[in-house]
Amino acid sequence: MQALGSYGCFEAVYDRVTPQLHGSILEMAAEELFPLPLEVKIKNTSDKPFGGYLGQISGFDYESLAITDAPLPHGAPRFCGLLWPDGNPDFCEKAYTFSKKLGQLEEMVRRMVLESLGVTEYHEEQSAST
Numbered sequence: 001m002q003a004l005g006s007y008g009c010f011e012a013v014y015d016r017v018t019p020q021l022h023g024s025i026l027e028m029a030a031e032e033l034f035p036l037p038l039e040v041k042i043k044n045t046s047d048k049p050f051g052g053y054l055g056q057i058s059g060f061d062y063e064s065l066a067i068t069d070a071p072l073p074h075g076a077p078r079f080c081g082l083l084w085p086d087g088n089p090d091f092c093e094k095a096y097t098f099s100k101k102l103g104q105l106e107e108m109v110r111r112m113v114l115e116s117l118g119v120t121e122y123h124e125e126q127s128a129s130t
Contacts, residue, residue: 001112001113004113012105012109016101016104016105017098017102017105021094021097022098024094025098032088032091041055041063041065041083043082043083044066048066053065053066065079067079067095067099070096070099070100070103071102071103073096075096075099076092076096076099077092079095110127
């Protein structure tokens with residue numbers, strides 16, 4: 001909480017995301033996902049802010065491909081089926097596993113922050129809204 005209060009951020013080290021999983025998802029994104037043609041990537045759309053494909057921003061060398069509902073069983077398969085004709089099962093499985101573990105971390109951090117602020121009673125409501 002001290003780092004969050006002082007700097008507005010912190011680094012979380014979470015041993016449930018193994019270095020192998022972390023490395024493989026980054027490698028697959030760099031080698032298989034981001035090299036896809038733009039006309040394929042823009043199929044990934046969303047009504048949510050920063051959802052779907054985000055890129056081609058003048059002056060920025062930046063791209064983002066959000067996986068809607070990634071920690072849910074249907075999220076990664078929908079995303080992979082949209083971008084790859086065969087669904088890319090290896091990327092799909094790793095993306096689901098990675099996002100599920102990050103979701104667990106997010107839930108843990110949310111609870112800890114609310115507890116430290118003395119507003120634990122809002123945990124369920126706040127969790128349901130994200």
